[in-house]
Amino acid sequence: MSASGWIGKPVPRVEDGRLLTGRGNFIDDHPPVANLCHAAIVRSPHAHARILGYDLAAARAMDGVIGVITGADVAAACRPFGVGVTTPVHYYPAATDKARFVGEPVAVVVARDRYLAEDAAEAVVVEYEPLPAVVDPEKALEPDAPVLHEKVGSNLAGHRRLVYGDPDGAFAAADVVVRERFRFPKYGSTPIETYGVIARWDALDGVLTVWSNFMGPFIMHPLVARVLGLPENRLRFIVPPDIGGSFGIKSSIYPYLALIGLAAMKLGVPVKWIEDRREHLLASSSGTDRIAWREVAAREDGTILGMRFKWLDNVGGYIRSPEPGCSFRPTGNFVGPYRFQHLEVDASVVMTNKSLTGPNRGYACGHLYFETERMMDLLAARLGLDPVEVRRRNLIGVESFPYRTPTGGLYDSGDYARTFQTALEVAKYDELRRDQAAARAAGRYVGIGLALAVDPSVSNMGYVATALDPQFRAKPEYLPKSGAVDSATVKIDPLGRVIAILGTTPQGQGHQTIVSQIVATELGVEPADVTVVDEMDTFTRVWSISSGTYSSRFGSVGTSAVALAARKLKAKLVAYAAHLMNAPAETLEFRDGGVHRKTGTGAAYSIKDLAGRAHWNTESLPDGMEPGLAATAVFGFTGARAVDAEDRVNSSNTYGFIAEVMAVEVDPATAAVTILKYVTVHDAGTIINPMIVEGQIYGGALHGLGGALYEELAYDDDGQLLTGTFMDYLVPTASEAPEIEIAHVVSPSPLTTLGSKGLGESSSMTVPAVIANAVSDALRPLGIGITELPMTPSRLHALIQTARAGQPA
Amino acid sequence: MSEPVAVRLTVNGMPREGRCAPRKLLVDFLREDLALTGTHVGCEHGICGACTILVGGEAARACLMLAVQADGAEITTVEGLMTDGVLHPLQEAFRRHHGLQCGFCTPGMLLTALDLLRVKPEPTEAEIREGLSAVLCRCTGYHGIVKAVQAAAPVLRQRASGGEGGMGSPRGPRG
Numbered sequence: 003m004s005a006s007g008w009i010g011k012p013v014p015r016v017e018d019g020r021l022l023t024g025r026g027n028f029i030d031d032h033p034p035v036a037n038l039c040h041a042a043i044v045r046s047p048h049a050h051a052r053i054l055g056y057d058l059a060a061a062r063a064m065d066g067v068i069g070v071i072t073g074a075d076v077a078a079a080c081r082p083f084g085v086g087v088t089t090p091v092h093y094y095p096a097a098t099d100k101a102r103f104v105g106e107p108v109a110v111v112v113a114r115d116r117y118l119a120e121d122a123a124e125a126v127v128v129e130y131e132p133l134p135a136v137v138d139p140e141k142a143l144e145p146d147a148p149v150l151h152e153k154v155g156s157n158l159a160g161h162r163r164l165v166y167g168d169p170d171g172a173f174a175a176a177d178v179v180v181r182e183r184f185r186f187p188k189y190g191s192t193p194i195e196t197y198g199v200i201a202r203w204d205a206l207d208g209v210l211t212v213w214s215n216f217m218g219p220f221i222m223h224p225l226v227a228r229v230l231g232l233p234e235n236r237l238r239f240i241v242p243p244d245i246g247g248s249f250g251i252k253s254s255i256y257p258y259l260a261l262i263g264l265a266a267m268k269l270g271v272p273v274k275w276i277e278d279r280r281e282h283l284l285a286s287s288s289g290t291d292r293i294a295w296r297e298v299a300a301r302e303d304g305t306i307l308g309m310r311f312k313w314l315d316n317v318g319g320y321i322r323s324p325e326p327g328c329s330f331r332p333t334g335n336f337v338g339p340y341r342f343q344h345l346e347v348d349a350s351v352v353m354t355n356k357s358l359t360g361p362n363r364g365y366a367c368g369h370l371y372f373e374t375e376r377m378m379d380l381l382a383a384r385l386g387l388d389p390v391e392v393r394r395r396n397l398i399g400v401e402s403f404p405y406r407t408p409t410g411g412l413y414d415s416g417d418y419a420r421t422f423q424t425a426l427e428v429a430k431y432d433e434l435r436r437d438q439a440a441a442r443a444a445g446r447y448v449g450i451g452l453a454l455a456v457d458p459s460v461s462n463m464g465y466v467a468t469a470l471d472p473q474f475r476a477k478p479e480y481l482p483k484s485g486a487v488d489s490a491t492v493k494i495d496p497l498g499r500v501i502a503i504l505g506t507t508p509q510g511q512g513h514q515t516i517v518s519q520i521v522a523t524e525l526g527v528e529p530a531d532v533t534v535v536d537e538m539d540t541f542t543r544v545w546s547i548s549s550g551t552y553s554s555r556f557g558s559v560g561t562s563a564v565a566l567a568a569r570k571l572k573a574k575l576v577a578y579a580a581h582l583m584n585a586p587a588e589t590l591e592f593r594d595g596g597v598h599r600k601t602g603t604g605a606a607y608s609i610k611d612l613a614g615r616a617h618w619n620t621e622s623l624p625d626g627m628e629p630g631l632a633a634t635a636v637f638g639f640t641g642a643r644a645v646d647a648e649d650r651v652n653s654s655n656t657y658g659f660i661a662e663v664m665a666v667e668v669d670p671a672t673a674a675v676t677i678l679k680y681v682t683v684h685d686a687g688t689i690i691n692p693m694i695v696e697g698q699i700y701g702g703a704l705h706g707l708g709g710a711l712y713e714e715l716a717y718d719d720d721g722q723l724l725t726g727t728f729m730d731y732l733v734p735t736a737s738e739a740p741e742i743e744i745a746h747v748v749s750p751s752p753l754t755t756l757g758s759k760g761l762g763e764s765s766s767m768t769v770p771a772v773i774a775n776a777v778s779d780a781l782r783p784l785g786i787g788i789t790e791l792p793m794t795p796s797r798l799h800a801l802i803q804t805a806r807a808g809q810p811a
Numbered sequence: 812m813s814e815p816v817a818v819r820l821t822v823n824g825m826p827r828e829g830r831c832a833p834r835k836l837l838v839d840f841l842r843e844d845l846a847l848t849g850t851h852v853g854c855e856h857g858i859c860g861a862c863t864i865l866v867g868g869e870a871a872r873a874c875l876m877l878a879v880q881a882d883g884a885e886i887t888t889v890e891g892l893m894t895d896g897v898l899h900p901l902q903e904a905f906r907r908h909h910g911l912q913c914g915f916c917t918p919g920m921l922l923t924a925l926d927l928l929r930v931k932p933e934p935t936e937a938e939i940r941e942g943l944s945a946v947l948c949r950c951t952g953y954h955g956i957v958k959a960v961q962a963a964a965p966v967l968r969q970r971a972s973g974g975e976g977g978m979g980s981p982r983g984p985r986g
Contacts, residue, residue, distance in 0.1 A: 014906055021914025022902040024849015024889035028915065031848040117834065193949055194853040194861050195915040246851070246915030247949050279854035510913030510950045693909045700952030701912065728858035728947070735944035736953040737937075 007523030009756065012693035016514040016534065017244075026244040029198035029215045030276050034240075038200065039068050041265055041275035042119035044109035044126045045285065046101030049135035049355035049721020050148060053097060053108065057127035061111055064125060066118035069269040072109040072128075073098040079264055080229050083257065086323050086469050087160035087351070090153040093320040095229065095261035101130070102150050102319030103357050104723055105284030110265045112273050135355040135721035139293060139316040142354045150319060150353050159321040160351040160469055162329075164649045166336075166408040167344035169299075172308025176299035180380050183295050185790040186369045186770075188316070189713040190288035191362055191705055192733060193509070195246020197255045197277035197286060201266035210267060211238040212259045215245045215252055217507045218550010221463065222256040223540055225323065229260045230267070237263075241507045241538040248509040249705065249766075250361035253552055254287035254322065283726050288715050289362040290315040290328040294373050298381050299344075304392040306381070308344030311336070311373070315351050318358040323466075325358075326351040330468040331365045331553075333645075334411025334653035335456045338374050339418045340396040343408045351469075355721035361552060363705050364767035367455065372791065375453045375771035379778065380787065389452050389775070390426065394419065397454075404752070410650025412641050413456065413657045414759075415749040421685050422454060422661040428745050429663035429681040438665070442783065447668040448678070449780025453772035454661050457686070458654030459554035459760025460486045462642035463547060465653035472647050482644035486555065486655050489544040490563040492521055492571050493632035496617035498610030500525060502567075504536045505543030506560055507551045511762060512694045516556070517564050519690060520756070524568035525609065526595040544634055554760025558656045559637055561690060562755035566635035574633065578616060579607045581624035639753060656751045656759035658686040662768050666776040670806075673798035675711060675777055677740040682765050685747040688757035692746075699744055699764050706769025708734045711792050784809070818878045822847065823891025831878050838862045840878035841888060849889040849918050853947070860946030863919035864888050870926035870945070889918035892925075900966040901925060901959070910959035912950030920946045924960045932968045936961065 020026050058070045077098035085091050092098075096107040109126050113119035134148040141147055142157040150157055173179060200213040210232055216222070216239065227237045239259070245252065258275065266273045277286065295312040315328045324331075329349035336345060382392040397418045398405050405413040434450050441448035464484035467475060474480060491503040502517050513536050518529035525532075538545070551560075572592050579597035580587040583605070591600050596608040613631055615622050620629045645651035665679040682699060689695050712732040716724040725731040750757025774788040777798070781787075784805040790797070815830040822845060829844040836855075841847045841864070853861030855874045862873040865887035892899040898906065901921055911917045920943065927934060927942035934942065939960045940953070948956065 015909070017914065018906045018911060019898075021911055021917055022889075022898065022905055022921070023893050024847070024918055026849075026914050028848075028851070030842075030852070117832065191949060193913070193915070194859055194947060195851065195913070196853070244915075245913060247913040249949065276852075279856065279859070510911075512912070697909050697912055697951055697955060700954040701950045702952075704952035705949070727856055728854050729856070733947050733949065735947065736940040736957060737944045739940070739953040739957075742952070742954070 008519040008529055009523055009688065009690050010692065011519065013515055013519050013529055013691055015512045016518055017512055027242050028195060028244045028246055029200065029213060029242055034200060034213055035202050035272045037272060038274045039112050039114060039271045040116040040119050041262060041273050042111050042116065042123040043107045043275065043281065044111065044123045044128065046097060046104060046106045046108050048101055048130055048132050049104050050133040050150065051101050051130035052133060053100060054129040054131055056109065061122040061125040064122045066114035067122045068112040068271055070109055070111050070126060071265050071268050075268060076264065080260065081231065083229055084225055084323060085321050086326055086466050087321055088470060088474060089159055091151055091159060091321050092153070093322060095257040095264065103355050104721055105281065105357060106319065107261060110261060112265055112269050112271065137354050137356055137717045137719065137721050139314040139352040139354060142352050150355065157353045158350060159317060159353050160326055162349050162469060164347040169308045169310060169344045169346040172344035173299040176307050177302040178300050178384055180298045180377060180384050181296065182377060182380055182789060184373050184376065186292040186294065186372055187709065187714040187791050188288050188291035188356065189709045189715060190286065191249030191251050192282065193247030193249060193251055196279060196282045197252065197258060199258050199262040200272065200274045201263040202272040203267040203270070209236050209238060210263050211240065212263050213240045213242065214255060214259055216241060216255050216259060217245060217248045217252045217509055218552055219253065220540065220545055220549040221547045226256055226260045230263055239538070239540045243537045245507060245509040249363040250365060250552060251287050252509065254360035279728065280726055283715065283731055284723055285357050287358060287360040287362065290317055290359045292316065292369050296373050296377050298377050300381055302385065304381065304385055304387050304395045306340055306342040306396050308342055310346045312348040313350065315349065316354050316356060317351055318356040319353060320358055321351060321353060322358045322360060325360060326469045327361065327466060328359060328366050330465055331461060331653060332367050332370050332458060333409050333465055333468050333651050334407060335458050335657060336409045337407050338371065339398055339454050339456050339659060341398050342396065345408060356717055357715065363702065364763045365553065367458065367763065367767035368706060368709060368770050371453060371455045371767055372770045372774060376774055379775050390431065393422065393452065393454055397422065410646065410652050411657065412652045414751045414753050415687065416659045416685055417747060417749050418659055421659050421683050421747040424745055424747055425661035425663050425681050425683040428683065428743055429679060431663060434665050434679065447670055447780040449666055449776045449778065449782070451664045451772045451774070451776030451779060452662065453768040453775060455768045457658035457660050457761065457764060457767065459658065460558045460639065460655040461553035462486050462651065462653055462655055464642060464644045465651050467645045468649055468651055472649065475645070476647065484642050484644040485546065485548050485638060486559055486642045487546045487548055487636055487638035488555065488559040488563045489634060489636040490567045491632060491634040492567040494571065494609060494613045496613060498613040499533065500527060500531060501533045501535065502564060504534065505538045505545045505549055506536055506556055507538050508536060509551065511551065511556060512691065513556060516561060516690055516694065520561055520564050521568050524565060524572060526593055527609065544636060553654070554762035557690065557758050557760045558754050559639065561758055563635050563637035565755040566637055567633045570633035570635055571631065574631065575609065575612050578612055578623065578627065582607060582622065641753065656687065656753060658684060658759045658761060660684055660765060660768050662765065662772045664772045664776045666773065666780055668777060668780045668798065670802050673795040673802060675793065680740050681743045683745045683747060684761060684764065685749050686761040687749060687751040687759040689746065689748065690756065690758055695761055696744055698762050700742060702764035702766040703742055703769050704734050704739055705766040707773065709791060710770040710773045714792050816879055818882050820881050820883060821885045823887060833877065833879050835878045836874055837876040837878045837881050838873035841873060847888050847890055851915055851918055853916065860923060861916050861919040863922045863946060865922055865926065870923050887922065889921055892921060900970065901963040904959040904963040908959040908962060909955040910951065916946055916948045920948060920956060928964055928967050932964065934964060
């Protein structure tokens with residue numbers, strides 16, 4: 003076995019056996035408590051309406067009904083959730099005074115089974131006074147727009163103008179300035195398993211236990227405790243071992259943990275609620291829809307001097323934490339892979355009568371890079387440069403790492419030029435251009451797109467405070483926030499069996515497999531010899547505010563904690579063996595599952611041997627050694643600092659890189675987009691399991707493609723959702739999935755134990771950009787440039803028709 | 812609500828029986844009354860395909876059928892694919908080709924693929940993609956799934972020609 007052991011090997015997944023045979027343990031599968039009752043949620047049919055009253059008599063009288071709670075109960079029992087801005091937005095787990103989007107919970111009916119609960123939910127009468135609705139973020143800021151939150155006084159939840167360097171100077175010095183306006187759509191990731199919550203209230207102990215497929219961050223634990231008025235040590239969150247996909251969406255389940263928890267507390271029965279698909283599309287979570295204005299200042303040779311971003315992010319009826327992460331999560335990597343130093347960001351976060359937003363795979367980076375990479379192509383076109391050339395001239399050089407961005411990011415490692423070059427070579431870019439020229443000459447619409455992106459992983463909790471004014475952050479009573487930590491425990495039982503215990507919440511990323519590879523490598527055993535227990539329980543696991551499985555953090559911070567815990571345990575085994583062998587520890591080494599003399603002579607102690615002795619005979623331990631063979635490591639990034647007075651923040655902790663090339667053909671008659679070639683090259687540092695990494699890239703790319711071509715939570719002007727089923731909300735199927743050519747460049751991170759970085763969001767953040775650039779390039783002869791997604795056939799067709807009408811016959 | 816009625820059916824080769832309300836969905840009956848939680852519910856409107864099972868050897872959405880409609884039927888669920896502790900060749904191919912991540916769509920994907928390979932034992936890649944478009948997966952980008960079905964097809968053909976039966980193997984439509 004080499005030093006790298008099982009690292010870098012496509013080890014088959016531990017998880018697959020149970021999942022392939024129907025023995026998974028998802029939230030809906032196994033009731034953890036007896037006598038569960040079932041909830042159905044009554045939701046607002048209005049986008050904006052005052053709630054005048056409830057008539058619950060009929061529902062309460064129905065067969066099997068345990069009880070009903072309403073927004074009035076919520077208002078009486080709960081505090082509003084803390085929000086990430088200083089404006090007085092009062093967000094409760096259910097509507098209390100007004101409903102502000104279609105699908106907002108207004109009441110919860112609990113009955114003996116779900117069928118009866120839904121019958122009774124139909125019988126709940128809520129009296130509404132419908133109010134005018136607004137769904138467009140620009141219209142929502144007009145003076146005569148209906149105001150959602152009277153206490154706020156307008157629909158602006160927050161606004162920040164961030165200035166880095168001297169953007170005005172950069173624009174004044176520019177040879178060219180390119181401007182464009184973009185629209186990015188509202189879409190989610192619609193995991194096939196919906197939300198699920200089970201809550202049990204133990205009135206005697208005063209403990210509320212909530213099982214759910216919540217993925218973290220566990221900052222939401224104290225948040226929910228505060229809403230319910232419970233001490234944090236009386237609120238227990240448990241997450242079952244299997245979650246049926248999430249992609250960020252299940253971080254936003256937390257209001258339901260409070261709502262179903264309250265129902266269990268009020269009604270005195272354990273309550274289970276499984277969200278249905280219509281509820282999911284109506285009211286779970288999505289990314290924001292955004293209107294963006296972009297400006298690039300550049301020299302004639304293509305050198306970018308500065309940029310201006312202006313954003314209107316639409317967070318829906320309330321601003322729900324961790325929003326406005328939609329604007330600020332990428333703060334440290336606002337500049338992407340480019341060297342420019344001068345940037346102005348004008349970010350407005352607007353509330354409208356749409357469903358609420360939150361993290362969705364790539365959290366705001368899909369928006370960011372769609373805009374930036376479209377601008378790079380527009381700049382190239384303006385200067386008559388190849389899009390490759392304009393990017394090359396602005397890339398951060400390999401000699402600059404670690405690289406501090408003007409916005410406070412610390413890019414830990416990378417070789418952007420080489421990665422980009424790899425993508426061009428794999429795609430045979432020059433050949434593609436020749437083929438394109440021939441196709442164009444034949445009247446076909448073939449285009450080539452490029453996209454580059456810095457792929458941030460492991461959010462630093464500190465970024466959320468970028469939303470707050472520096473004066474506010476400077477107040478003595480303001481407590482700064484920062485951090486990105488994860489923990490792991492590795493232990494050895496008396497028979498020498500290795501067990502690793504995590505508190506992460508994987509949703510298909512294969513943590514058990516990855517951890518078994520790491521621990522097996524560290525301890526010199528087989529992965530199959532390592533049992534990995536991965537079930538989050540806030541009462542038993544070592545966890546922190548930033549715990550959870552989100553922002554691509556496990557591959558970076560979780561793996562580091564696991565490796566450190568194994569190394570701590572290994573050091574203890576060596577020290578113990580040194581005592582038994584009466585030899586200095588430095589003359590010994592740990593290899594092949596045991597402690598040996600470096601000389602290779604004399605007796606060796608296997609793990610099993612050491613474990614048996616240590617557990618059965620504590621007298622054999624050296625003086626001062628703590629009994630027990632277990633080690634817990636908590637790994638945290640020291641670069642995760644609070645946002646500074648100049649709004650600079652290292653918003654993530656490891657930063658990978660993505661370079662992509664795509665060729666498409668657009669059929670001018672049907673507006674169908676066919677992908678002819680798609681190459682994606684990733685640098686995520688050390689790869690632990692290439693099979694799992696590839697899986698993440700394929701999945702991420704298809705999420706990006708969905709958002710670029712098909713998926714949109716579309717609303718009419720009255721705030722009614724038009725895409726409330728999978729018949730209307732179009733998820734890509736196997737027939738739409740393109741062939742993908744994947745390559746890797748490896749620049750190990752100096753900050754993580756194994757050199758690995760996160761990669762879970764991957765191409766979800768680049769595909770909208772690369773395909774928009776490819777389609778724009780294809781339609782260049784018609785003068786069409788894509789500024790709005792999704793590029794549905796009807797939208798593209800209209801663009802083509804308009805362009806053709808304007809052309810001479 | 813109407814009185815419960817008896818539902819008798821064969822599931823994974825075993826006679827099973829339960830009593831449920833006439834309006835109860837087959838998928839809820841399988842999960843709640845027969846404790847076969849391997850069949851998952853993803854949309855309850857027949858699009859996502861997570862609840863796909865075999866009824867009389869043909870793929871069907873368990874969320875679009877009532878339990879009472881399945882009275883007397885022969886049903887295969889994901890729990891019935893493995894025999895004697897050995898994975899079905901299709902399950903084995905999914906494992907080898909990373910055809911699953913979260914595993915939630917997997918039961919429906921497996922039974923849909925099995926039906927596809929029964930109807931088209933030698934499918935082209937386009938036919939596989941078309942056949943699998945009946946089930947939505949949000950994790951894999953379908954890449955590993957398509958590879959798995961491609962890899963399993965010749966194994967299943969060989970099994971069929973060798974006369975080796977086994978759960979979920981091609982039996983011809985409706986017995």
